[in-house]
Amino acid sequence: MKTLVCAEPGKFEQAQRPRPESKPGHVRVKIGHIGICGTDYHIYGGHQPFLAYPRVMGHELSGTAEEASSDGRIAKGDLVVVNPYITCGKCHACTIGKPNCCEAIAVLGVHTDGGMCEEIVVPEGNLYPAEGLSPKAAAMVEFLAIGAHGVRRGGVRRGMSALIVGAGPIGLGAAIFAAIEGADVTLRDTSQSRLDLARKALPSARYELVGQETPGAYDVVFDATGNIKAMNAGLAHVAHGGAYVLLSVVKGDLVFADPEFHKRETTLFASRNALKEDFEHVIAKIRSGEVPVDALATHETSFEDAVTSLPLWAEDRGTLIKAIITV
Template identity: 70%
Template sequence: MTDTMTALVCETPGQLQIHQRPRPADRPGHLRVRVAAIGICGTDYHIFGGNQPFLQYPRVMGHELSGHAMADSTDGRIVKGDLVVVNPYLTCGDCRACRAGKPNCCENIAVLGVHTDGGMAEEIVVPEGNLYPAGDMDARAAAMVEFLAIGAHGVRRAAPAPGSDALIVGAGPIGVGAALFARIAGARVTLRDTSADRLALAASIIPDAVTELVSDASDAVFDTVFDATGNIGAMNAGLSHLGHGGAYVLLSVVKGDLVFADPEFHKRETTLLASRNATHEDFRHVMDCMARGLVPVDRIATHRTSLTDAVADLPRWAEDRGTVVKALIEVA
């Protein structure tokens, strides 16, 4: 093994290059992982486009990861060669949120591929506690656990009752994930988007969901509304779709101010929930649902490429994501 590895580096906004970089150094309490598959996230597209405020260039992107452990873990959970799912949220363990069992909103969180170099490379070194044995999954499915856990976490926060009505606004990957896990929880699901192509893809993944173009949407109200648009205007408008006594869940995070009319907010006795990242419990729930055949992995994974070809493919997909649910880079 040489002292260097291949990595896909975002040098500056709009500029991707393949580099030979030094392999990451070993660290106590960490395991070296040979990366197998990488999901391309909306965050990666934003980094490429220069619209992500929380990083410095150059950056090795990639936080939706699976790979093979290159050594045994000290606690015996993982054996060399095991396929693992990577939890990319590096937390301090000491802040108020971590002590309260909410590491997903750690005050000092660092996310692989955003605050520190990520997994668009041949290898990465990760804390042992952030690695989960993937069992019988393949590498592609294991790399999709993290993005699905985002939606699953929002659904767990809202706890929609079986038979209740849930609206998901935004049919991108996170919205599709939220819709899928709301359906698994027993809710009746409606998906809205401005793109007929995205809605058609969502319908292929969740056939019994109702899909509506925003321009044609009815005036119906819902017990739970999830915003996954990444658009502050849509986030401000979402309250109008919520029924009295309902919960409004914001999966999106964008710059801007949330502005609601207090009488409208108050008369509904609205429960307003932000949903950030995911926890170990959410990862395990997604993996369990995958094992039970409740997640149509083959329909979610719409595009794939290699580390080298991603130099051309990622910019192309960033320009037109209407037919992309989840694109993956296959490394090994």
């Protein structure tokens, strides 16, 4: 079958791979659409740690089930969203209902080959029916679920003020779901072009360029910058009694002044990946029309053209929100 392979940093090419073999408890999926993630750009650029090349990337996936699941949830021909987090089911995190932070987690397209290919075989529990969604919208569920999970972790509810620092896809996803919960949302970024793109998707929010921000504190602050300096600085924006949610995962040490942390009685959350209920929440909100998926999908390419499109977008990510490959 046809695949897209990052053979080494800076080398992205089409290649032939064997069709995956069927496994008990798994379902074969014909991939239809693939969202390109920041992680994919990092892999292409050689900046993703603990990754072995060559790697078939791709973890934002939708497709068609080519066989039914044994539990009856999925019929042959159903449009499905793929949850790319393959978990062990046995570790402490899995047994307490938090497989998103499984001790042996393997993310498709990162720790193991992913979905930039014609077919993939995945555990049936990692597939969610996407009835009522377009195939392209279904490929955006995974990245939106990360933001939705963070919003749930932060306990966002109506009447709260929420600051999201970092207006990339993950930050924008968090902003959208904070707004859905009824929060008063502010998005902050160092890039005016990213803010302009975000404004088209979520016009109800306030937008601030770093360095020109309005003084104030917020009930919940989300960091989606991928920058350790910004993560360390974010505590200053949390209101007394508020929460700080870290969507970013970076190398480096978090350093807070303990008196500032304590006098606010700050609640600090790490937010990693997403759970089934987050995927289902996102699917429901897309189906109800509350998520502006058309404004989020700013760029598209074909499977054949992706080998030239992805490297170009990797160098100019400030002009796009989400790029989608059609297989």
